[in-house]
Amino acid sequence: MNRLIIGRYFPGNSLIHQLDPRFKLIFVLYFIGLLFFLDHFFLQVIFFILTLVIMMMTRVSLSIYIRGVRPLIWLILFATVLRIITTRGGVVYFDVGFLTVSHFGLLSGLYTFLRFIEMIFISTVLTLTTKPIDLTDAIYFLLKPLRYLYVPVEELSLMLSIALRFIPNLLDETEKVMNAQRARGMVFGEGNLLEQMRALTPLVLPLFAHSLKRAEDMADVLEVKGYKSGEKRTHYRALIWGFKDTLGVVLMLVLMLVVISFNI
Amino acid sequence: MRKTVLKVINGYYRYDKRYDNYQLEDINLELYASEWISLIGDNGSGKSTLAKVLSGLYRLDRGELFLNDVLLTEETLPLFRKTVGVVFQNPDHQFIGTSVEDDVAFSLENQQIIRPEMKRRVEKALKDVDMWDLRSQDPTSLSGGQKQRVQIAGLLAMQPDVMIFDEAFVMLDPYSRRELLTLLSDLKKTYPLTIISITHDPEEVERSDRVIVMGDAQLKDDGTVAEIYERNASLTPPPSEALHRLLIKKNHRLKEGFMSQADMVNFL
Numbered sequence: 001m002n003r004l005i006i007g008r009y010f011p012g013n014s015l016i017h018q019l020d021p022r023f024k025l026i027f028v029l030y031f032i033g034l035l036f037f038l039d040h041f042f043l044q045v046i047f048f049i050l051t052l053v054i055m056m057m058t059r060v061s062l063s064i065y066i067r068g069v070r071p072l073i074w075l076i077l078f079a080t081v082l083r084i085i086t087t088r089g090g091v092v093y094f095d096v097g098f099l100t101v102s103h104f105g106l107l108s109g110l111y112t113f114l115r116f117i118e119m120i121f122i123s124t125v126l127t128l129t130t131k132p133i134d135l136t137d138a139i140y141f142l143l144k145p146l147r148y149l150y151v152p153v154e155e156l157s158l159m160l161s162i163a164l165r166f167i168p169n170l171l172d173e174t175e176k177v178m179n180a181q182r183a184r185g186m187v188f189g190e191g192n193l194l195e196q197m198r199a200l201t202p203l204v205l206p207l208f209a210h211s212l213k214r215a216e217d218m219a220d221v222l223e224v225k226g227y228k229s230g231e232k233r234t235h236y237r238a239l240i241w242g243f244k245d246t247l248g249v250v251l252m253l254v255l256m257l258v259v260i261s262f263n264i
Numbered sequence: 265m266r267k268t269v270l271k272v273i274n275g276y277y278r279y280d281k282r283y284d285n286y287q288l289e290d291i292n293l294e295l296y297a298s299e300w301i302s303l304i305g306d307n308g309s310g311k312s313t314l315a316k317v318l319s320g321l322y323r324l325d326r327g328e329l330f331l332n333d334v335l336l337t338e339e340t341l342p343l344f345r346k347t348v349g350v351v352f353q354n355p356d357h358q359f360i361g362t363s364v365e366d367d368v369a370f371s372l373e374n375q376q377i378i379r380p381e382m383k384r385r386v387e388k389a390l391k392d393v394d395m396w397d398l399r400s401q402d403p404t405s406l407s408g409g410q411k412q413r414v415q416i417a418g419l420l421a422m423q424p425d426v427m428i429f430d431e432a433f434v435m436l437d438p439y440s441r442r443e444l445l446t447l448l449s450d451l452k453k454t455y456p457l458t459i460i461s462i463t464h465d466p467e468e469v470e471r472s473d474r475v476i477v478m479g480d481a482q483l484k485d486d487g488t489v490a491e492i493y494e495r496n497a498s499l500t501p502p503p504s505e506a507l508h509r510l511l512i513k514k515n516h517r518l519k520e521g522f523m524s525q526a527d528m529v530n531f532l
């Protein structure tokens with residue numbers, strides 16, 4: 001649990017922390033979109049440096065970001081190698097049977113690698129600097145127009161925020177039940193698949209029972225506190241769009257112009 | 265004349281509508297403004313069920329429930345939501361917000377209170393329970409006593425007439441429990457609150473104005489602390505009365521009748 005960096009919030013007070021989560025969410029999606037249009041070496045360099053600068057601005061140590069990449073590193077390397085050997089053109093450096101490494105191949109392998117890394121880094125910037133609940137609010141805001149298509153956006157956002165509340169609880173409980181079962185001589189993560197599944201049953205059942213009890217209590221609480229699905233509510237939390245966020249939008253436009261100018 | 269807040273007339277409730285086995289039977293009850301009522305009784309006697317009926321969560325199968333002289337119906341239910349607040353036993357199952365202040369604001373959001381008013385009420389409620397400094401904390405990271413303070417703030421923000429506590433203090437250590445009870449006493453001085461507390465703690469019972477005893481789905485007794493302990497010898501009494509009984513048993517010559525803590529101090 002402690003090793004998982006993706007989705008974790010690191011409290012802080014950097015400029016990036018202060019930005020409106022709506023802006024950050026849009027920016028990250030936009031940035032990832034742009035990564036697919038970087039066919040020029042200079043563009044790659046600009047975006048790589050930009051990613052690094054943004055990461056530095058969060059004041060979260062680089063090692064945290066690198067830990068975020070680690071679980072995916074084999075997938076990234078696999079995609080990169082695949083890209084290298086399937087792209088031809090330019091000077092050929094190496095050619096044995098079906099294995100061909102060309103100049104273009106190396107270049108597009110490098111681009112693929114960078115794109116993956118940058119995608120992970122920039123999404124990690126978002127989750128490291130934004131409280132999950134603020135992210136939920138941002139998602140709610142962006143999905144709001146879907147209300148007109150009868151999508152229950154309000155309910156979805158409450159569900160998401162309650163789920164956020166309970167994930168740490170659930171992890172805690174799993175840990176407790178596992179320890180209790182271990183104390184009774186249970187061994188986890190050994191034997192064949194069937195044996196492992198069998199070992200999990202005494203773990204899952206108490207968790208399940210507990211979750212049911214909690215869901216029941218929760219439903220009572222929602223009701224006595226006057227929550228009624230489908231009914232209008234006001235919102236205590238407010239996201240505040242600032243001048244910095246507007247500046248951020250300007251940066252987005254500039255990036256667009258730069259990418260276009262290299263592509264014509 | 266005391267003002268009646270909650271009134272049940274010939275109330276019956278059963279969980280399983282297929283059988284004639286009622287978990288609440290022939291309940292007749294009148295609760296007055298600003299009373300502190302302890303609801304006691306064996307496990308399974310129907311205390312929690314009664315609490316859920318009084319809060320409007322469960323609807324009586326027979327009989328009527330009035331809140332400030334208004335009959336509970338589908339139409340008047342929102343009035344119950346605003347006027348009666350409940351805190352259950354396990355605080356971890358009751359937090360909806362990811363921060364203390366969000367959680368306190370939840371019921372206000374449902375009532376569509378506008379934001380400036382919400383801010384004002386949340387701040388007041390959290391200051392009343394002395395939790396304003398911890399407003400942006402994750403409620404699950406708090407101590408047991410602090411968690412229940414947040415729950416109380418959640419009720420206060422609604423500005424209710426009635427607060428129901430269903431064994432809300434049993435999980436606390438004696439010190440935090442006493443602290444919370446003192447807090448409630450203080451709040452009761454400021455606000456016209458009727459408190460109904462389901463409890464097994466004789467010390468808490470001793471603080472209340474009125475005690476109601478349940479057994480087998482029915483109301484068994486109803487009276488002041490002294491009356492209840494005089495009439496029901498099987499109940500575990502508060503420490504002063506326990507000592508009193510012990511002294512009588514040891515042939516000390518003491519007057520009969522319930523002895524409160526103050527009586528005992530006087531006597532000694």
Ligand SMILES: Nc1ncnc2c1ncn2[C@@H]1O[C@H](COP(=O)(O)OP(=O)(O)O)[C@@H](O)[C@H]1O
Pocket residue numbers: 279280287305306307308309310311312313314
């Ligand atoms: N959700 C439920 N479904 C069916 N029966 C229930 C439910 N909750 C409680 N009961 C039954 O109702 C009776 C009263 O329970 P309860 O009100 O919880 O008692 P108390 O709070 O005094 O311990 C018990 O016999 C209990 O088994």
Ligand SMILES: [Mg+2]
Pocket residue numbers: 311312313430431
């Ligand atoms: Mg109970």
